[in-house]
Amino acid sequence: MENAKISAYQLFVLIVLFELGSAILVPLAIDAKQEAWLAILISTLGGLCLFWLYFRLYEYYPDRSPVEYIQALLGKIPGSIIVFAYILFCLYLSARVLRDFGEMLVTVAYPETPLFIINTIMIAAAAYAVRKGIETIARTGELLFVLFSFLFISAFFLISVAGIIDVSNLRPAFENGLTPVVKTAFTQTLYFPFGEVVAFAMIFPYVNNAKEAKKAGLLAVLVSGVTLALMMASNTSVLGIELVSRSLFPLLSTIQTIEVFDFIERLDVYFMLASVIGGFFKISLFFYIAVRALAILFNEQQPIRLAYPIGMVILVLSMMTASNFSEHLTEGIKSTLFTHLPFQVVFPFLLFLLAAVKHRRKKQAGADGRDSL
Amino acid sequence: MRKWLLFFLLMMSVTGLSGCWSKKELSELAIISAMGIDKNEEGKYVKTVQFVNPGNVSGGLQGGGGGQGPAVTVYTAEGDTVFEAHINSSAKVSRQLYHPHANLVVIGEELARTEGVNVLLDVFERNAEVRSTTKLIISRDMKAGDMMKMLTAIDHIPAEKVNNTLKITEKMRGENVVVSLQDFIKWSTAPGIEPILSGFRVEGNLAEANKQESVMQMDPAANLEANGIAVFKDEKLIDWYEGQTARGVVWILDRVKQAEIDLEWEGKKDAVVYQVMRQNTTIKADTKKDIPEITIHVRAEGAIREVTKPVKLDDPNIIAEIERAAEKEIKQQLQKTVERTQKNQSDIFGFGQAIYRQNAKKWKGLQENWNETYFPQVKVNIEVEAFVRRTGLRTNDHLSELEKKQSKGGE
Structure with missing residues (x-):
């Protein structure tokens, strides 16, 4: 464990940046059509439950990292296997976000620059942040969050002032009933981005005030859910559902539609800045968590030394997972259930049950004057 | 030595900062x-x-x-x-x-x-x-x-x-x-x-x-x-x-901001010019019937800009009459546009969209061949409310003064 402390507010900032990081790039919950915003809100509720679950686990073991308590709960070897699987999961997600983000930059801004170069620059910055530790990442987050929220608030303001919103694009409501909405919420949106907060289990022990941390975390999930729902609602009402579902980066298209007073136009930079900031934190946090977990698992005394090698792994992984962007996206949607469901819901839930049972036993044992753990 | 190396590296990094891979010189x-x-x-x-x-x-x-x-x-x-x-x-x-x-x-x-x-x-x-x-x-x-x-x-x-x-x-x-x-x-x-x-x-x-x-x-x-x-x-x-037909389309799409309408007055054509300054048009679909009915509702506000024959514009009753005349004229113009478009069999007004948004199930049955089969048959009701709010700097026109003068001179 790194000897570091972050505040509850910093946790809030990190979770919001993390959740919005790559979710603002894509047409989120688009299978729910006009009700994408509703699907996002429904999955936000699920996200709150998941967060509560992850936090409850931490509350059972407030002074131990997940690596340690998983090993304690499942036994040394099975626990290590699960932890290692989680590390791979984090590395893969980090690489995915890196790829998303790099592809966006190549498509939108740097058509002649190879993806590899862009990803290298990003991962180098992330590796530097990881070497500096969670306190530095959190402080950077605090600083950039101001810019990030300014971008979001002013973008929403401009979209509404530009007179491009046509709310009737959100109709007809429930064309195919409620089923596709709920299905999208629980097969896609719940796992991306909400369930990914599972990685924060590694961050909770650093927060200096557990009670505040819980409040801040729940609030962060809620804020990001509402922001995302608002974003999809404005995308749909500005572009219409046909255009949103064909767009790789619908928010960008929405922002490009803004034309105010003939000179506030082509605000692509809004989107680029927001996604670079969000992308950086999502990549760095997954990266940091993987490095920390690896260090604890393999008893490495100087986890800093892992930053660059693991960075290389993420970089190569981001280039190798798919040969084109369509493949990358399809992989993301198809793999959701197979990888996300066990890592984000099933394992944490089983661990929670185990911990609860053990705890009760321990309590009873404590009452009997013995210590079983 | 270390210091110099650091200095050198720092200087080198400056060259990379400008980010000139895809550079484009003006x-x-x-x-x-x-x-x-x-x-x-x-x-x-x-x-x-x-x-x-x-x-x-x-x-x-x-x-x-x-x-x-x-x-x-x-x-x-x-x-x-x-x-x-x-x-x-x-x-x-x-x-x-x-x-x-x-x-x-x-x-x-x-x-x-x-x-x-x-x-x-x-x-x-x-x-x-x-x-x-x-x-x-x-x-x-x-x-x-x-x-x-x-x-x-x-x-x-x-x-x-x-x-x-x-x-x-x-x-x-x-x-x-x-x-x-x-x-x-x-x-x-x-x-x-x-x-x-x-x-x-x-x-x-x-x-x-x-x-x-x-x-x-x-x-x-x-x-x-x-x-x-x-x-x-x-x-x-x-x-x-072209002309009024084109404006009818823009009107029904609710994109008209200003429009000038010439009204017939006491037998003279184009005698009163009414300019719409603000308007709001909505399309509503009544999807209860087999073939839905469309209602276009127009609410227009404007002012009198020109008269070419004496009109008593200081009389509110006359203004009200002008409002009725404007409503009739606007309705007629829109009607013409709708008729021509139904003949063309191309739903540029988005009547189908209004039905779809109102009742998606109903639309499923109509969407095939909408333009050819159903759109030309749709009954379109046009409701217009027009208001004359003001008449510019003058009430009565100088033409009526002229008339008075002439008739006096004739005595």
Whole structure:
């Protein structure tokens, strides 16, 4: 464990940046059509439950990292296997976000620059942040969050002032009933981005005030859910559902539609800045968590030394997972259930049950004057 | 030693900071202001690209050099696809083609009639350099390429002139609409609505219009003017609406900002001019019947701008009568537009969309052959509420004073 402390507010900032990081790039919950915003809100509720679950686990073991308590709960070897699987999961997600983000930059801004170069620059910055530790990442987050929220608030303001919103694009409501909405919420949106907060289990022990941390975390999930729902609602009402579902980066298209007073136009930079900031934190946090977990698992005394090698792994992984962007996206949607469901819901839930049972036993044992753990 | 190495590395990193992988120097760019697309006899796309000559754009304030040659230069290239034509034009231009400032795409009428517009648009939509707010127009009765070769007065860049004209005429007259690339695609792909575009035509002597002398005269040899709304069906241009019919479309789409309406008064035609300053139009569908009924509700507010015969404008009862007359006139105009459109079998008003949004289930049964089968049969009710709020600086006109004077003189 790194000897570091972050505040509850910093946790809030990190979770919001993390959740919005790559979710603002894509047409989120688009299978729910006009009700994408509703699907996002429904999955936000699920996200709150998941967060509560992850936090409850931490509350059972407030002074131990997940690596340690998983090993304690499942036994040394099975626990290590699960932890290692989680590390791979984090590395893969980090690489995915890196790829998303790099592809966006190549498509939108740097058509002649190879993806590899862009990803290298990003991962180098992330590796530097990881070497500096969670306190530095959190402080950077605090600083950039101001810019990030300014971008979001002013973008929403401009979209509404530009007179491009046509709310009737959100109709007809429930064309195919409620089923596709709920299905999208629980097969896609719940796992991306909400369930990914599972990685924060590694961050909770650093927060200096557990009670505040819980409040801040729940609030962060809620804020990001509402922001995302608002974003999809404005995308749909500005572009219409046909255009949103064909767009790789619908928010960008929405922002490009803004034309105010003939000179506030082509605000692509809004989107680029927001996604670079969000992308950086999502990549760095997954990266940091993987490095920390690896260090604890393999008893490495100087986890800093892992930053660059693991960075290389993420970089190569981001280039190798798919040969084109369509493949990358399809992989993301198809793999959701197979990888996300066990890592984000099933394992944490089983661990929670185990911990609860053990705890009760321990309590009873404590009452009997013995210590079983 | 370590210090020096660090210093050296720091200095080296400066070279990387400018981020010049995809650098584009201003002096190496050919800034595109407008593009035109036609098809030639061999079936190849002809793309006409209009570039800005930066040195010749500056107005009188700048003084000094430049201003001698035309503000724009035009190159033409052909290819089997729009993209190929675009790439081929690089053989004629000494600079790198630069799209982000392009603001206008002109499509030749012939091409729009035979092939439609949608098939041309993917290349623009896909390219991140092209603005999705780029405006689309149709060049009426002429090739887009010929229209691109016109010079314009006041706004030296023709694309600018076209866009500004469109915007102002949409606002003042309401007989044209500003349609961007994105709007057109949105309209084309949404269920229950068909797209429209504005047309431009050239008045005057086209042969003279590409010379600089043309715009140096007080009365330019030729002028570009917004003219008509192009109606599409099955992707192809089928009809032009002009004047009040065109305004009817803009009106029903709720995009009219101002409009002037001439009213008949006591037997004299065009006796009272009523200008709508503010209006709101809604389309409602009654989906209970087998074939849905559409209700168009218009609420207009405006003022009296001109009378050509004596009218007692200080009398509220007269004003109320004028309001009724205005309602009747607006209703008639819209009716004409609706009738013509139903005959054309192309739902440019989005009646189908209104039904779809009201009752998606009902729409499922109607959507097939909507334009041909159901749209022409739809019963359309038009309700108009018109209000005259004020009459300008005067109440009664001086014409009635004149009349009094004359009748006194006659005694």
